[in-house]
Amino acid sequence: MTALAALIRRDIRIALRVGGGALIGVLFFLTVVVLMPFAVGPDLALLSRLGPAILWLGALLASLLTLDRLFMADHEDGSLDLITMSRTPLELACAAKALAHWLAAGLPLIVATPVLGLLLNLDMVATGAVALTLLAGTPALTFTGMIGAALAVTLHRGGLLMAVLVLPLSIPVLIFGVAASQAAITGPLSFGAPFSILCALSLVSLVVGPFAAAMSLRHGLD
Amino acid sequence: MTLIDLANPTRFLALTARVLPWLAAATIILLTIGLYQSAFAPDDYQQGATVKIMFIHVPNAWLSMFVWGVMSVASLGTLVWRHPLADVAAKSAAPIGAAFTFLALVTGSLWGRPMWGTYWEWDARLTSVLILFLMYLGLMALWRAVEDPSRAARAAAVLTLVGAINLPIIKFSVDWWNTLHQPASVMRMGGSTLDKSFLIPLLVMAIAFTLLFVTLHLAAMRNEILRRRVRSLQMMQASRVAFSSEVGTGSREESASKEAGAA
Numbered sequence: 001m002t003a004l005a006a007l008i009r010r011d012i013r014i015a016l017r018v019g020g021g022a023l024i025g026v027l028f029f030l031t032v033v034v035l036m037p038f039a040v041g042p043d044l045a046l047l048s049r050l051g052p053a054i055l056w057l058g059a060l061l062a063s064l065l066t067l068d069r070l071f072m073a074d075h076e077d078g079s080l081d082l083i084t085m086s087r088t089p090l091e092l093a094c095a096a097k098a099l100a101h102w103l104a105a106g107l108p109l110i111v112a113t114p115v116l117g118l119l120l121n122l123d124m125v126a127t128g129a130v131a132l133t134l135l136a137g138t139p140a141l142t143f144t145g146m147i148g149a150a151l152a153v154t155l156h157r158g159g160l161l162m163a164v165l166v167l168p169l170s171i172p173v174l175i176f177g178v179a180a181s182q183a184a185i186t187g188p189l190s191f192g193a194p195f196s197i198l199c200a201l202s203l204v205s206l207v208v209g210p211f212a213a214a215m216s217l218r219h220g221l222d
Numbered sequence: 223m224t225l226i227d228l229a230n231p232t233r234f235l236a237l238t239a240r241v242l243p244w245l246a247a248a249t250i251i252l253l254t255i256g257l258y259q260s261a262f263a264p265d266d267y268q269q270g271a272t273v274k275i276m277f278i279h280v281p282n283a284w285l286s287m288f289v290w291g292v293m294s295v296a297s298l299g300t301l302v303w304r305h306p307l308a309d310v311a312a313k314s315a316a317p318i319g320a321a322f323t324f325l326a327l328v329t330g331s332l333w334g335r336p337m338w339g340t341y342w343e344w345d346a347r348l349t350s351v352l353i354l355f356l357m358y359l360g361l362m363a364l365w366r367a368v369e370d371p372s373r374a375a376r377a378a379a380v381l382t383l384v385g386a387i388n389l390p391i392i393k394f395s396v397d398w399w400n401t402l403h404q405p406a407s408v409m410r411m412g413g414s415t416l417d418k419s420f421l422i423p424l425l426v427m428a429i430a431f432t433l434l435f436v437t438l439h440l441a442a443m444r445n446e447i448l449r450r451r452v453r454s455l456q457m458m459q460a461s462r463v464a465f466s467s468e469v470g471t472g473s474r475e476e477s478a479s480k481e482a483g484a485a
Contacts (some may be wrong), residue, residue: 137404147384151364151377161367168356175349204387212384219301219376222234 003088004096009025011100015072022104026064026112033059033116051120051217052130052181058116059109059134063141064163064170066105068099071217080153084217094217095210098146106138107109129184129191133198135179142168143209150213154220173201176208225364228305231447238440252430260421266420275333277423281324281431286354287389289435294386297379308449309375312382314442318435320358327351328386338402339356347403350388350400357385371450407451430485 007009015022036054047054069154074080083093110131117127155161169208180194228234260277293315299308330348331341342348361378368374396405416424 073459078325142383147380151381155364155368155373155377157367161363164363168360169355169384171353208384208387212380215301216380217379218379220373 002153003086003093007083007088007093007096008100008103009020012104013103015101019105021066021069023061023108025105026108028110029058029062029112029181030116032061033119037119039052048121048123048126051117051126052133052185054115055113055130055131056134056137056177059113059138060141060170060174062109063106063138064145064148064166067101067142067145067149067166068152068159068162070101070147071153075153075221077080080217081221084221090214090218091103091210093174094146094150094173094213095206096142098142098209098213102139102142106142107219109138110134126181126185129181132184133177134204135178136195136198137173140173140198140205141170143202144173146209146211147216150216150220154216173198176201230290231307234307234445235447237445241375242444243435243439247435249430249433249437252426256423256427256430259426262304263423264419265332266421272333272336275329276420277427279326279329279333280424281428282329282446284428284437285324285431286319286323286351287392288314288432289322290354290358290382290386290389294384297382300375300379301383307447308336309371309379310374310438310446311379311445314446315439316358316361319443322431322435323326323351323355323358327355342403342411346399346400347392348375350392350395352390353383354388357381357388361385386396430474440452 009130012212033054036050036058040050040199048079071080074083084090086093111136113131114127122130147164148162152162176198177193179189180191180198183194184188184191228237241267249314256277260274263274265271266273293312295313296308296312300312323327327348330351335341361381364378364381365374368377396403
């Protein structure tokens with residue numbers, strides 16, 4: 001337990017310090033959201049209708065891009081080998097690393113959401129709904145993306161291939177995240193149903209992600 | 223004959239060489255019967271002649287999931303039992319599965335145009351099958367991106383097993399969500415709701431398509447084994463050439479140093 005806590009603390013510290021890159025994710029999120037009005041035109045009514053979708057897409061891409069390095073840096077300096085050989089089960093270590101990554105890179109996205117909501121002309125309720133669904137949904141993105149990160153380190157390939165592999169897995173999260181926030185803002189449908197499915201997706205990926213990532217690390221590192 | 227006997231690629235090649243002609247013949251006969259029967263099946267009272275698309279569409283859709291299932295079993299074979307042919311099976315199944323999925327999507331949208339009034343609808347069944355198609359393409363990209371086949375095999379196996387979560391979602395999407403796609407009518411509790419005049423051609427076509435998949439898959443596996451052999455022979459030859467030239471330059475250097483020493 002102390003080992004896992006130490007791992008989480010270490011990862012967060014690395015991510016927040018110089019060269020960490022956790023906050024670059026927020027900057028990327030901001031840039032993507034700012035790009036959208038240029039693409040669809042500065043129509044405030046349209047933007048407020050598309051707002052939840054834009055925020056969700058931005059968060060999805062931002063968390064995917066920062067995930068690329070989840071295991072890579074540890075692999076380069078050799079600490080990944082120590083983690084693999086240590087007495088803590090690799091599955092738990094993977095889960096701890098993903099949790100640390102979510103705390104360092106996922107939470108800032110959610111904190112930034114209200115500010116970006118202002119840019120997209122979202123009202124209080126809409127911003128709250130998007131932030132809440134992001135809070136429930138981004139763990140699923142991190143934990144499924146971790147599988148891609150583990151494959152990236154074992155294959156020495158990152159970037160585009162990983163995006164192609166991981167993005168289809170994150171489609172359900174996107175569907176239910178946007179559906180839940182739309183339901184809270186306008187929809188005739190209830191907020192509860194898609195939101196609970198979103199929570200279920202997060203819980204499932206919480207279980208599946210560490211196992212798949214540990215399996216690919218164990219079989220892939222040699 | 224157990225699965226472990228097939229671990230020897232040469233034995234596998236010999237066995238499939240004997241089996242394949244029979245399989246191909248059975249596929250052709252069944253496909254002919256199935257196509258004949260579905261061509262002369264009566265028109266539906268509501269859908270008219272478009273019901274015949276179903277005889278192609280449903281077997282393709284079944285196989286799109288069945289192939290991923292085969293790949294998942296093969297992935298278990300790669301990761302758990304380290305069966306030497308498991309990754310060959312997984313690799314050669316992916317393009318075939320992608321083709322079946324693509325055909326299921328295309329025939330479905332051709333049917334959807336006259337019946338639903340749209341080629342594409344973002345409903346749960348269609349979306350989940352589209353995700354399946356994207357995952358097939360992603361797997362194929364993964365196989366192409368990594369040179370070392372054993373490394374690619376393990377990564378692809380992990381990804382295949384993760385992607386297998388999608389299969390029950392596709393199967394039950396029509397029950398869980400209120401979709402435009404009709405719910406299951408052949409395999410369901412309380413018997414099929416299909417009339418016999420449609421059910422029999424459909425089952426014949428399903429068996430024929432499954433045989434088609436088995437035939438294509440075995441042939442693709444043979445090709446893959448042969449391709450790997452050719453590749454390893456090429457590598458051996460290349461290394462022999464490199465080695466001999468290395469020895470050549472080495473001796474030249476040696477003689478050069480000798481000359482230098484003499485001078």
